[in-house]
Amino acid sequence: MTVPVVATELHRRHDPPHEVGFGTVVTPVHERPERIDVIQAALLATGHDLVAPTRHGDGPLHAVHDPEMVRFLRRGYDRWRAAGGPEAMIPDTFPLPRWTTARRPDAALGEPGWWCFDTATPLVAGSYAAARSAVDVALTGADLVAGGAPAAYALCRPPGHHAGRDYFGGFCLCNNAAVAARYLAADARIAIVDVDFHHGNGTQDLFYRDPDVLYASIHGDPAHAFPYFAGFADEVGEGPGRGANHNLPLPPGTGAAAYLGALDQALDVVYRFAPELLVVSLGFDALAADPIATFRLTPDAYHDIGHRLGQLALPTLFVQEGGYAVHLLGEAARLTLEGFALGG
Numbered sequence: 555m556t557v558p559v560v561a562t563e564l565h566r567r568h569d570p571p572h573e574v575g576f577g578t579v580v581t582p583v584h585e586r587p588e589r590i591d592v593i594q595a596a597l598l599a600t601g602h603d604l605v606a607p608t609r610h611g612d613g614p615l616h617a618v619h620d621p622e623m624v625r626f627l628r629r630g631y632d633r634w635r636a637a638g639g640p641e642a643m644i645p646d647t648f649p650l651p652r653w654t655t656a657r658r659p660d661a662a663l664g665e666p667g668w669w670c671f672d673t674a675t676p677l678v679a680g681s682y683a684a685a686r687s688a689v690d691v692a693l694t695g696a697d698l699v700a701g702g703a704p705a706a707y708a709l710c711r712p713p714g715h716h717a718g719r720d721y722f723g724g725f726c727l728c729n730n731a732a733v734a735a736r737y738l739a740a741d742a743r744i745a746i747v748d749v750d751f752h753h754g755n756g757t758q759d760l761f762y763r764d765p766d767v768l769y770a771s772i773h774g775d776p777a778h779a780f781p782y783f784a785g786f787a788d789e790v791g792e793g794p795g796r797g798a799n800h801n802l803p804l805p806p807g808t809g810a811a812a813y814l815g816a817l818d819q820a821l822d823v824v825y826r827f828a829p830e831l832l833v834v835s836l837g838f839d840a841l842a843a844d845p846i847a848t849f850r851l852t853p854d855a856y857h858d859i860g861h862r863l864g865q866l867a868l869p870t871l872f873v874q875e876g877g878y879a880v881h882l883l884g885e886a887a888r889l890t891l892e893g894f895a896l897g898g
């Protein structure tokens with residue numbers, strides 16, 4: 555099976571000089587342009603086809619994200635620089651939800667903490683162009699699967715699953731998978747399966763009350779892992795969405811056997827939901843070699859993951875999320891599609 559791989563060079567414009575993790579300056583950053591280069595090279599060398607994204611405008615983006623946050627992503631950096639902010643825009647102060655009177659700051663140096671929830675997601679001059687291109691990459695992939703392709707691979711960067719309606723962080727600016735899922739949900743019943751090591755708190759949040767889009771995630775237990783504040787098993791959706799959110803947190807050290815067992819559970823839930831299309835938030839940070847995560851998968855496990863996803867026999871949009879063991883990302887992506895192609 556030849557899979558269209560949607561990608562653009564515009565992702566390179568998001569290339570921060572450093573991030574801050576556990577209060578410490580980290581350079582180079584984990585979420586860097588080479589990630590996409592190695593995946594793209596491996597998939598094209600395997601015979602998959604490169605497809606350029608088409609522009610989809612503000613409609614699908616604003617259906618998911620607060621236009622005011624999009625405005626901040628577009629204009630906030632220039633205001634920050636004009637006010638004397640340094641090259642990497644990282645929040646200085648965060649308003650905890652317990653502040654009874656917190657309001658959005660007008661101050662350019664204060665505004666980042668209103669929208670961004672961590673210190674690991676710096677913005678630079680080209681970040682908005684890159685983030686917009688990633689949304690178009692996901693939407694172009696969505697068009698392909700809606701148009702009859704059995705699968706498409708959206709090589710999104712920056713990643714997206716930590717971004718919610720009016721916040722961003724966790725290396726994510728716009729939630730590419732959620733924008734694609736919301737766009738596809740106009741015509742089809744959608745399930746999102748998230749295999750990134752981290753819980754996709756933004757995606758969960760966006761669909762938490764929605765009965766028509768299932769979210770199922772296998773991830774490092776937030777009792778130990780980022781994003782810490784969400785991703786527990788008792789988060790099952792709310793109101794009409796109750797039962798359409800499914801979290802499978804797993805402990806540090808989880809290997810392939812336990813991981814694939816949890817994936818089988820998640821896919822059983824997906825199967826019973828009877829979706830028409832599948833969106834996969836595909837992160838490779840469950841690899842043992844990943845520098846920021848604690849599972850113990852080898853690249854071979856992605857063949858098994860792909861195979862299990864393929865057994866659902868649904869049109870499937872793969873959306874790139876995380877994965878920071880750069881030297882293994884090409885192999886993991888290739889094996890995912892090879893397993894998927896075995897089909898159902």
Ligand code: SP5
Nearest residue numbers: 575674713724725780846875876
């Ligand atoms: C999309 C995605 O995978 N986002 C992950 C965000 C993880 N954020 C926490 C990163 C903290 C890493 N800094 C510690 C360096 C340890 N060597």
Ligand code: ZN
Nearest residue numbers: 750751752876
């Ligand atoms: Zn991740």
